Amino acid sequence: MPELPEITALAAFLTDHAVGQPVAAVSIASLNVLTTYDPAPAALIGRTLDAAGRHGKFLDLTFGDLHLVLHLARAGWLRWTDNPSPKAPKMGGPIALRVTFPTGGFDITEAGTKKSVTAAVVHDPQQVPGVARLGPDxxxxxxxxxxxxxxxxxxxxxxxxxxxxxxxxxxxxxxxxxxxxxxxxxxxxxxxxxxxxxxxxxxxxxxxxxxxxxxxxxxxxxxxxxxxxxxxxxxxxxxxxxxxxxxxxxxxxxxxxxxxxxxxxxxxxxxxxxxxxxxxxx
The missing domain is CATH 1.10.8.50 (Helicase, Ruva Protein; domain 3)
Structure with missing residues (x-):
């Protein structure tokens, strides 16, 4: 399971590779990954990634007044590519979510059959129950x-x-x-x-x-x-x-x-x- 050091490093990696870029596409490839429905993931398209940070083991990506909050659970991971496929990932495969930018993009993947990775699009990270319940860092x-x-x-x-x-x-x-x-x-x-x-x-x-x-x-x-x-x-x-x-x-x-x-x-x-x-x- 990614813990504080790895989430910190992933946030730093995305800061270096994607901050300042607008979202070109968002694809949801798992029925279980999305925990919020309003705003819809498509609301991120065209918005610029302003910052990447974390709350405990949650990764928080800021797009203006919207946040994409990701929890990688026990078997999830973020995989970056400089050349993302133009095709949306297949439903039911190892990829749960894909976000692409003009110069690259990332997949949120999850190994195994137990699907616990989550993604939420919110105005405030505290709207995510897991974040709201966190103790001090x-x-x-x-x-x-x-x-x-x-x-x-x-x-x-x-x-x-x-x-x-x-x-x-x-x-x-x-x-x-x-x-x-x-x-x-x-x-x-x-x-x-x-x-x-x-x-x-x-x-x-x-x-x-x-x-x-x-x-x-x-x-x-x-x-x-x-x-x-x-x-x-x-x-x-x-x-x-x-x-x-x-x-x-x-x-x-x-x-x-x-x-x-x-x-x-x-x-x-x-x-x-x-x-x-x-x-x-x-």
């Missing part, structure tokens, strides 16, 4: 603000920092990296972190995301997925050695997702139970 918090945010939270820290209504921008991959850098168990209670643990979490949150943004911004859109994978130390590295201590990276799997951690760095050498009602194995 993950890179906007200092240590004190993070402590206030987590105070009283009884959920596991892994779940809390990936809850977009609590903290916007962090998903499964970067939460694994942040907690590994902070040397915290994914199952630590968010509201019970001590002073030192909060210090480590605040520092890790900023450093991991800032480093990832630095690696991503300026790169070609097509290479961002590979750049993300190359910078990961524990996520998606089950069975490989931890780059910090050499222990084997372990995994907790659920029905449709998993997360990774280092037992030595994060859980005092103990492995977390690999089931939905997870707890430390005794």
């Amino acid at each position: 993950a890179l906007s918090l200092d240590r004190a603000a993070l402590a206030t945010l987590l105070a009283g939270k009884t959920g596991r820290i892994k779940n809390v920092i990936t809850d977009q209504t609590v903290l916007a921008g962090i998903g499964n991959a970067y939460s694994d990296e942040i907690l590994h850098t902070a040397r915290l168990s994914p199952f630590a209670t968010a509201g019970r972190l001590d002073h030192d643990e909060l210090d480590r979490l605040a520092a890790a949150l900023t450093s991991v995301l800032t480093d990832a943004v630095g690696r991503s911004v300026g790169g070609e859109a097509a290479r961002l997925k590979g750049e993300k994978r190359s910078g990961l130390r524990v996520h998606a590295r089950t069975g490989l050695p931890c780059p910090v201590c050499g222990d084997t990276v372990a995994e907790v799997s659920f029905a449709d997702r998993s997360f990774q951690y280092c037992p030595t760095c994060q859980t005092g050498g103990k492995k977390l139970a690999d089931r939905r009602m997870s707890r430390l194995l005794r």
Whole structure:
């Protein structure tokens, strides 16, 4: 799933490649992608792209008083081409949406059969329910603000920092990296972190995301997925050695997702139970 660093990089890429250009065509190729109908997508045609930004993991493209707000979900991506096809994409294929400009264009694609990518044409991004529900941006918090945010939270820290209504921008991959850098168990209670643990979490949150943004911004859109994978130390590295201590990276799997951690760095050498009602194995 594209997270804060990748969405930031995609916004920067579109700023470089499309800002200042008028929309030549908009094609909808998925019945599920469009979540708004007034204004219609055709209202973007002829409007100039003024800015590209983000709200958490939502990409926000500004065209005068209209916004195209995109959420790439778990399997979506933005693919840019300098020579877009003049033909509209086929319905039911991997392309959900196409926007073209005089010197190029992009497709919003989605792999797999579960279609979760969304697009909304609105006058105000806050009209998109997912944007309206977002908590503060993950890179906007200092240590004190993070402590206030987590105070009283009884959920596991892994779940809390990936809850977009609590903290916007962090998903499964970067939460694994942040907690590994902070040397915290994914199952630590968010509201019970001590002073030192909060210090480590605040520092890790900023450093991991800032480093990832630095690696991503300026790169070609097509290479961002590979750049993300190359910078990961524990996520998606089950069975490989931890780059910090050499222990084997372990995994907790659920029905449709998993997360990774280092037992030595994060859980005092103990492995977390690999089931939905997870707890430390005794």
